[in-house]
Amino acid sequence: QVQLVESGGGLVQPGGSLRLSCAASGSIFSINVMGWYRPAPAQQRELVATITSGHSTNYADSVKGRFTVSRDNAKNTVYLQMNSLKPEDTAVYYCNAGVVVPPTIGDLRYRSLEVWGQGTLITVSS
DSSP: OOOEEEEEEEEEEEEOOOOEEEEEEEEEOOOOEEEEEEEEEEEEEEEEEEEEETEEEOOOTTTTTTEEEEEEEEOOOEEEOOOOGGGGGGGEEEEEEEEEEESSSSSOOEEEEEEEEEEEEEEEEO
């Protein structure tokens, strides 16, 4: 019903930059928080960066000053600009969105869904 499609992953040298994009499509009434996550040793996925519909942002300490999250509400798209990349940034990055789905004939309620993208691999290596 709602899909997130990520793009922009790849191989980059240490110190380089990449920009990730994640576009939401489907039956969408509104999107609250959008963000990026990656696997972490002590947890399933750790927060990298999030942004609200009002453009308030939150970052993991490990990426502050290097990564910038932004979004285009009209396009239902979130971006992650990654600068000064380090080998320890190597991971699959997953897009996440809190989506409100409008009523349908079969269900007259507005429903809140948490949606994940399929992930995009970032490899930082020389």
